[in-house]
Amino acid sequence: MLEQQILERVWVSAAENCSDIEHAAAYKALFEHLGLDKNVQMTHMRPLAWGPVTQVYVDLYVTSIIDVNEKDQSFSTQVKMISAWATENMDWDEDKFCGIMTIAALKDRFWTPDIGIVESIKTEFGTNDCPYVQLISYGLTVTSDVLTLTTACKMNLYRFPFDIQSCNLTLVSSAHSVNEIVMDSVYGSEWLTHESKETFQTQGEWELFSIDMTSSNLTFIWGVKNQLIYQITIKRRPLLYLVNFMLPIFFFVVLDVTSFFIDISGSDKLSFKVTLLLSISVMLLILNDTLPSTADKIPLIGVYCSVIFSLIGISILETILVNFIMARGPEKISVENTAAVTDRDDSVSGQQNPPDSVRDQNGEQSCTLELLKQILNECRAATQNPREKTSLFGDYIDFLYEMAHNFPVELIKLSSV
Known part of the structure; x- marks a missing residue:
């Protein structure tokens, strides 16, 4: 940066001493001095101004990220690539x-390095390919290309x-080995990152x-080539996926938990849970279209959706089981109550309607009782005559009469036993 400021300061001071006519004449003279007025190519071989190895300086700036395709595993960017190298007899005194x-x-009058991009799937010029190169006074030739790259x-x-x-x-040369071309960067990684941002x-x-x-150097069968690797690190902004995926799925879990407070007797609880399960299924389908099928590991968001899908499925099975148990319980209780009522009715009717043998026995006992009562009544009537009655005999008759009246009750007790 300091060198560039000094050069600009010198150029301004020298330009101020020249008029427009002098500047135009100096430009024409420089054009002729460099031999650019001749319609011939300056050289057919790579420049050897600084030694047998041509030093090429390359800086790569990322100006935009066009697309990142996860399914195709491709990365589309627009970059600005600036290349510079020394050219013989192309320097002058400013x-x-x-x-x-x-x-x-x-550009077609100068040698240009054959630098290609290994990962490139498709390369296009962001604008029309610039037909010019820029010559700098201390012998550097500079090209600036804006490229739209699609790389793996x-x-x-x-x-x-x-x-x-x-x-x-x-970046690697397709034809020159490390003994012919060596690439390097003018500025470091921090400068490239700052300028790209x-x-x-x-x-x-x-x-x-x-x-x-x-x-680094890359070894091929026919030699070793020098390569320059630019590692571009990008970070995804997750806000869109938080709003569209993770928060709705979390709300589905909350709704599934709150559905336990729905009355079990109603049929809306099961349909509500099935609706939640279908909603999670739609989310999984959308996520499947977004994520690649060739991923080595299942993404965490896929695990997150699958776990919630499984929990809601288990919740539906639990609801079905509870409904089945609640429906089978009253049926069993009603059957038991019906059987108990039937047995009780049979016992009551059995007491009210005894068997024929019991009825016959009770009939004979009642006839015997009636006969005894008649005999005792006649005996008691006979003893009513005061002349024939004695106190002892009267008491004995009264005792027999009371026994005759109490005899049916005792007989019934014995028969029940």
């Missing part, structure tokens, strides 16, 4: 050309929707968390 520090030239990204959805995903963009254009479901850059 003071001799009115402080001109940069100049644009046609292996995602771990176990903590969905509170997940953090990391997707790699691996400053220029981020979308505020959707995903939030840019960080960009980490590492450089």
Whole structure:
């Protein structure tokens, strides 16, 4: 940053000393000095200005996250890739050309590094491919491309929707080995993360968390190539899934618990629980369309929905069992009461209507009693004559009379025994 400020200060001071005509003449002179006026390609081979190995500086900025497809395991982004390398005989003294520090030239006249992205499924230019490169006074050639990338990204959805995903963009030369091209970054990971967040254009479901850059060598059958790996870490905003999935399912559990207070005699309790179970089923279908079927582990939100689905299913079975027990209980009690009443009626009718042998025996006893009563009455009438009655004989007759009257009661007691 300090170097850039010094260069801008020098360029401004040199430009202030030149008029518009002088500046135009200096621009034409610089164009001719670099040989850009000739309709020929400057070189066909890679530049060797700084040694046998060409040093290419690449910076990758993420400007927006277009789409994250969990089912296809793909990651779509718009990035700005800036590449710079040294070119021979492409430097000049700014003071001799009115402080001109940069100049644009046609890209097809210069060598450009063949840098590709390993994980790329589809690559498009965000705008038309810029046909120019930028030449800097101290011998650097810079290209700036805006790309729309769709890359493969292996995602771990176990903590969905509170997940953090990391997707790699691996830059590698398709034709040059590590002995020919070595790639590096001008700025570090912190600068790339800060600038990407400053220029981020979308505020959707995903939030840019960080960009980490590492450089390594990759061994192929035909040699070793240098690669530059940008690890883009993104974090999901879970508010939408909290409102649409987790809170409604939690309310279903609350409603299922409160349904225990519904009167068991009513039929609305079972239908209410079945409605809750169907609602959870719809939630699971929507969740199945969102999550990939190739996940290694079942996401926690899937476990959450399945557990609640099982609990509501068990609650429905419990309600059916309780209704069955409540319905079978009164039927058994009514059958027992009916049998007891029938036995009691039979016993009462048996007492009121004794058997024929008992009735015959009681009839003979009643006839004998009547005969004894007549004999005693005649004896008592005969003793009413005072001339023939004596006190002892009268008392004896009275005793027999009382015994005759009490004899039926004692006889009934003996017969009952």
